[in-house]
Amino acid sequence: MSYSVVGEILRLPSVQAAPKLLGSYLVRQTPAGRIKVRIVETEAYHQEDPASHSFRGRTPRTAPMFEAGGRLYVYFTYGMHYAVNVVVGQKGIGEAVLVRAAEPVEGIEIMRQNRGITDMNSLTNGPGKLAQALGIRDTKLSGERLSKSSISLQGGPPISQNEIVSAPRIGIKQAVDLPWRFYIKGNSFVSKL
DNA sequence: CGTAAGATGAAG
DNA sequence: TTCATCTTACGG
Secondary structure (H helix, E strand, O other): OOOOOHHHHOOOOHHHHHHHOOOOEEEEEEOOEEEEEEEEEEEEEEOOOOOOOOOOOOOOOOHHHHOOOOEEEEEEEOOOEEEEEEEOOOOOOOEEEEEEEEEEEEOHHHHHHHHOOOOHHHOOOOHHHHHHHOOOOOOOOOOOEOOOOOEEEEOOOOOOHHHEEEEOOOOOOOOOOOOOEEEEOOOOOOOOO
16 A cells, blocks of 8 residues: 555646546645645646647646646636646646545635635535635646645545546536546545536 | 636525 | 626637
8 A cells, every 4th residue: 555656647648647646635835724635536638638728739828737747737717716737747748637626634724714614515626616725816826836836745545446437527618528537436525426 | 909718606 | 597707818
């Protein structure tokens, strides 16, 4: 039972990296204290994929996706939500893994305050909710290296293959048939089952 | 410049 | 099902 080596995962193409990031921890250091969550749902995006922000090439917003794995890609959408991605793969190739949902581990009170609600189950079960719980209210972290930013990624106990479900991605209109959403079977913090 | 659409969430 | 809300990207 060895813990997954995050550094190796970050070099993989997004479709391979996305399921392997399940079970890893996202840790954010805030003025109010430390927040730690366990990733339970991810989605893969890459430049050959019409649903990906990187599909139309590198732009100021998507530039981080084209860097080498190990950076953050944070974007704003629908006029009100932020979403957190882990950039993976090689420099020059635009891909990333969207962290769609996680399970609160540490700093739960801080997350409740950030979200303005108390219900545990609604704290981090969606990309917008997760970003809000982590206290992300802008795109300043986008492009930063995980090793140097206030957010870091820690390996967790490996998840067995038969606990990982792959399914179509959510909220997109292109390439809806591709099963590039991954989540931990039965986990109650997955955004949609 | 003007504008349409969007990797969502909450309420009705 | 609808709507809130505004950045980004692209066309003129």
